[in-house]
Amino acid sequence: MESKAPVLINAVPPYGHVIASEKWRNTSLIQHLKGGGVKIIFENELGVSDFHLPNKSCILYISECDIIAGNSYKRKLVRYRNAGSSFQELVLVENTRLSEQYFSAVQKFVLFDLGLTLLPVSGQTEASQLITQIVHGESRENPFKRRSSSRLLDPLVLALVQQVPGVGRVKALALLQHFSSIHQLCNAAPAELESIVGQAAAQQIHSFFHKPTTADN
């Protein structure tokens, strides 16, 4: 399956602008962006991604509806990742009262299985603030446009690793110092894990990753 619009998929918006997929027209997120002084260019051939940002990052937005409705967001994520754009691929995920029970499963999938960078937001308003900040370059130290998917020193990854049974603060830190990517951690041989966290935890970690299904429904 060849993509039919490769040029647009790699389109970089001018400074101060965001390229948004048509379907976002008349949403509160767009209204907030305009309110924040961000110019919007609508485009219907963006591919799977929802937004393109001037700093060569793109965004896929997973709403609480996507999450609750179930499985289709995973397909979207996979296509997003396989699009193989030259952009820094970000994933914004709504973490709300309704979606919070599924949030860690989404986290697990996005980070561990796909190796993408996940940014939790409470809703479209917070998402718009985040995007505005990136567009205006207000934060010098953007954890995103760096290579935060491989530099996994961010607190989110640390928290996620600690969700693995038998892994707490100390072992999570030790693991992240030893492995330079999430995938290395997932595919690590039990023996290698054992040298870091000991035998019992190593077995638990290995089980956690090479377990029945990656999807816990």
Added chain:
DNA sequence: ATGTGTCTACG
């Protein structure tokens, strides 16, 4: 922040 049970490392 503290307590309790479990694991790791070492004598």
Added chain:
DNA sequence: CGTAGACACAT
């Protein structure tokens, strides 16, 4: 094999 300390996890 038994103990002391480190650790995860719940309170």
